[in-house]
Amino acid sequence: MLDVFRSIPTQMDYKGQKLAEQIFQGIILVSAVIGFIYGYVTEQFGWTVYIVMAGFALSCLLTLPPWPMYRRNPLKWLPVQESGTEDKKPADRKPKRHSKS
Amino acid sequence: MNTVLSRANSLFAFSLSVMAALTFGCFITTAFKERSVPVSIAVSRVTLITFSLMCIHLQSIFDWNVKQLFLYLSAEYSTKNNALNQVVLWDKIILRGDNPRLFLKDMKSKYFFFDDGNGLKGNRNVTLTLSWNVVPNAGLLPLVTGSGHMSVPFPDTYETTKSY
Helix, strand or coil: CHHHHHHCCCCCCCHHHHHHHHHCCCCCCCCHHHHHHHHHCCCCCHHHHHHHHHHHHHHHHHHHHCCCHHCCCCCCCCCCCCCCCCCCCHHHCCCCCCCCC | CHHHHHHHHHHHHHHHHHHHHHHHHHHHHCCCCCCCCEEEEEEEECCCEEEEEECCCCCHHHCCCCCEEEEEEEEEEECCCCCCEEEEEEEEEEEECCCCCEEEEEEEEECCCCCCCCCCCCCCCEEEEEEEEEECCCCCEEEEEEEEEECCCCCCCCCCCCCC
């Protein structure tokens, strides 16, 4: 069953990763500031914790799944090369035999 | 940050660090607050101590960093062996959200007032004070004495134990 999960593509490209990190850090910091002020004003530290947890849930939703906005700059791979000698592994090399001589 | 697990790891660790910083902030905003309020105590009977307590200012101690208050009434006296003896007679826990105005009349002491070493018999000056322990959400637990007290002279004979 685990193979189903492994086959879902979850990668992002590099610019997408940077964007995701900025997004979740920003969301959690903003919710921490809002939560601190709200808890101080209403004199209940429990509300601070609830607001930070809500910020955590929101940033989970925004950054964990690989949304298309994180895939806008894909890496440019080189095209597949057809040359033969670099691809052979050393174990495959057999000593040359002059069969037809 | 390429896989879901690595992003989840970094997100969770960042949230926990932010939460720790907020808890420290909560501690710092209430660490230097003055927590002593005036209390009035009256004693109506000295043997098997019966007392009355009144304190209306306890609400000002409760802020966002206080979980509960542990109050106790202690009797202090001095003998020729020790300069200060303290005996706890009664205590009470007040949680957040409970009614913090104390109007207790003619309460009996919860614990027996044992005389440990013959110091109380005929003692001219026994002082009753109310103190409390502030139990916080984050930080230190200060022990504060209320700013009102009552002194009572004790009788010259012991009371024999009666059944309650």
